[in-house]
Amino acid sequence: MAPSEKLKSHTEKDSSPALKRAIAVTRWKRILKALTVALLIVPIGYMLTFAYYAFGTKSTTLMDTASKVLYLTEPNTSLEEMEFDMDFSLFSMNLSFDQYKQVGSEHYPVRHYNLHFVLDDLVEKEMASNLDRNPPRYPGEDNQWLVHPGQVPKVDSGQDWLMLKGLPEETVAEAYFSLNDLYSITELRKAFPGVDVLWAAIYTGIEDEMLSADGDPVSPIGYPVQPDRTYWSPFRDSMSHEETFLQLLKEIQPYEGLAMEVSSHKNLALAERIDYIETNGFKTYGVVVTGPKREIEALERSDLIRSMKLGEVKLWNWTK
Amino acid sequence: MELDKVKVVSFRIIGWFSVITGVLALLLLNISMLSGYDISFMEQLxxxxxxxxISGLVSLFGRHSRPLGLWGIGIALFLIFFTGVIFFLGWMIVPFP
Incomplete structure (x- = not known):
């Protein structure tokens, strides 16, 4: 066969329908293979994300740290972990929950938190507040509602007592009392009849100047005083809230950076505070109380109270 | 002879059905996860x-359609594995009932 004829026969073969179909099939197989591999990336990413939050930094550790630090740094706080909303997306987790305050005998939602973590790094914190009277966003040296006896209170206590007096009798209120000295919680509960002592700020050796050993500004920390039966509370079934408080401080210490970002505090200085409490025990310099307006008003005459800041006020719900 | 050809073509069609359905399932899974919404696909998984x-297993009987069958079965096994892992790990990382 002449070379030109050979070429002609080859070309005819190449353009045969069977070959064309085979080429098309091969092309489609390649496309679908690439598509299959590409579509596996996101599901595998999700499995790795879930594995990270199950075996790496656990999602429950992040949730518990956020929960515990709010109990210890935000006066009169409770959270309902059953209502925590946890969403996962690629290599990230979103945690949203409500914070409650007890005013009178009832708990009211006061803040909504939305925390966004990329792996274990808190990258975004949103907080929406329903509070009528917002405490300072970054409690520091000059604007505290609970003040150590060694410091000059900056809150206008007289004005707040006047506001309290002007409230109708059928109201309940939350009040922040700064004390004249350091007291034990038992002493205070006896000294304040007719109201519930809700939260006590504990002296940890640095509140007289509100500066850590490194010179960083710190804020009050403390614990809820009333028995807490809710089963998600870290203080549930606690025989001693003081010991539970110390235990929680130790538990959040490995995650101090995260705890600090979740709270409104600029510094927690946990190591030196834990050392001080372990050596010197638990004394309070300020408490948060709630009760009927007239019962709180009656405490104006108490020798223990140095200054008062009025918190939330609600219509009568007192059931004691 | 004609019957053999029909068999080969049928197995190949079933194999392609298995692969294309598998890729479509993966695509819907991706959409479901990236959108962040529970679309009805997850209920029909x-x-x-x-x-x-089933189509993957059937296409295993044809010599030419066997690779397609294995491909489809691979995707199905991945979807089963994915569902199991997400269910088990989801149970570990979300502490609520």
Missing amino acids: SFWVSAIL
Whole structure:
């Protein structure tokens, strides 16, 4: 066969329908293979994300740290972990929950938190507040509602007592009392009849100047005083809230950076505070109380109270 | 002879059905995860997996369609594995009932 004829026969073969179909099939197989591999990336990413939050930094550790630090740094706080909303997306987790305050005998939602973590790094914190009277966003040296006896209170206590007096009798209120000295919680509960002592700020050796050993500004920390039966509370079934408080401080210490970002505090200085409490025990310099307006008003005459800041006020719900 | 050709073509069509259904299932899974919404696909996952698996198994009987069958079965097994892992780990990382 002449070379030109050979070429002609080859070309005819190449353009045969069977070959064309085979080429098309091969092309489609390649496309679908690439598509299959590409579509596996996101599901595998999700499995790795879930594995990270199950075996790496656990999602429950992040949730518990956020929960515990709010109990210890935000006066009169409770959270309902059953209502925590946890969403996962690629290599990230979103945690949203409500914070409650007890005013009178009832708990009211006061803040909504939305925390966004990329792996274990808190990258975004949103907080929406329903509070009528917002405490300072970054409690520091000059604007505290609970003040150590060694410091000059900056809150206008007289004005707040006047506001309290002007409230109708059928109201309940939350009040922040700064004390004249350091007291034990038992002493205070006896000294304040007719109201519930809700939260006590504990002296940890640095509140007289509100500066850590490194010179960083710190804020009050403390614990809820009333028995807490809710089963998600870290203080549930606690025989001693003081010991539970110390235990929680130790538990959040490995995650101090995260705890600090979740709270409104600029510094927690946990190591030196834990050392001080372990050596010197638990004394309070300020408490948060709630009760009927007239019962709180009656405490104006108490020798223990140095200054008062009025918190939330609600219509009568007192059931004691 | 004609019957053999029909058999080959049928197995090949079933194999392609298995692969294309598998890729479509993966695509819907991606959409479901990236959108962040529970679309109805997740509820029908067992139906999709069954369809991919059965057609994949059938196409294993044809010599030419066997690679397609294995491909489809691979996707179905991945979907089963994915569902199991997400269910088990989801149970570990979300502490609520």
